[in-house]
Amino acid sequence: MRITFTSNRDGNPNIYVMDADGGNPRPLTSHPGVDQSSDWSPGGEGIAFMSDRDGDFEVYVMGVNGKGLRQRTTNGPNGYPRWSPDGSQILFTSGRDGNLELYIMRADGTNPTRVTYGGENMLGAWSPDGSRIVFASGYGANREIYVMQADGANVTRLTNNTAYDGGPAWSPDGSRIAFYSDRDGNYEIYVMNADGTNPTRLTNHPAQDRQPAWSPDGLRIVFTTDRDGNDQIYVMNQNGTDPTRLTNDTASDYLPAWRR
Secondary structure, three states, X not given: OEEEEEEOOOOOOEEEEEEOOOOOOEEOOOOOOOEEEEEEOOOOOEEEEEEOOOOOOEEEEEEOOOOOOEEOOOOOOEEEEEEOOOOOEEEEEEOOOOOXXXXXXXXXXXXXXXXXXXXXXXXXXXXXXXXXEEEEEEEOOEEEEEEEEOOOOOOEEOOOOOOEEEEEEEOOOOOEEEEEEOOOOOOEEEEEEOOOOOOEEOOXXXXXXXXXXXXXXXXXXXXXXXOOOOOXXXXXXXXXXXXXXXXXXXXXXXXXXXXX
């Protein structure tokens, strides 16, 4: 298994890949713009990411070796792409209509369709069966997590507090959602049932723990933290035990994504 992530270790943010134990890190993109927020296609043959290399953030797709770059969106800003479980569609965040909303397009970039309306909606993630989408919505510090059907119907609020709840990620078996929140004073990783019940704190550190992503087998969670002075990538067991550092660089490493 491999993990992609964003790093500015070569001077500006680019997409990197490493082994699941942190070994053999290497760049997949090398561009003076900002390349970030990668996501593996379900079969592992492609990687979607966002980049401002053409002046505004757009969604791109490339092969796992960094070759075959293809632009998938226009009329940006567009970003934070997430493949559907069957690989036929890509969910993304767009500001094309004046505020941040979620859209779904075919994997080839055609037929972009808006699925949220109002509330600064972003950072969506598909349920493993592709029937639902979890996402963050709200303004400023008061951001909450919602779930809806994949066509945008039946929006349901899952969290309810005055803190920032964001970065939701569905477990591979569909039973739980990981997210990060500052509800206890600083950003920590939490997990809750898929219906929003039983929110449980997994990390407990004075640093900022953010951006959780599940391993394909659901046994581990990779995340970003600045507990060593700058953003680095850690992995822990799905119950929060045994946090282990995967990257060790003076630059910032963040936004990890596990190959599915």
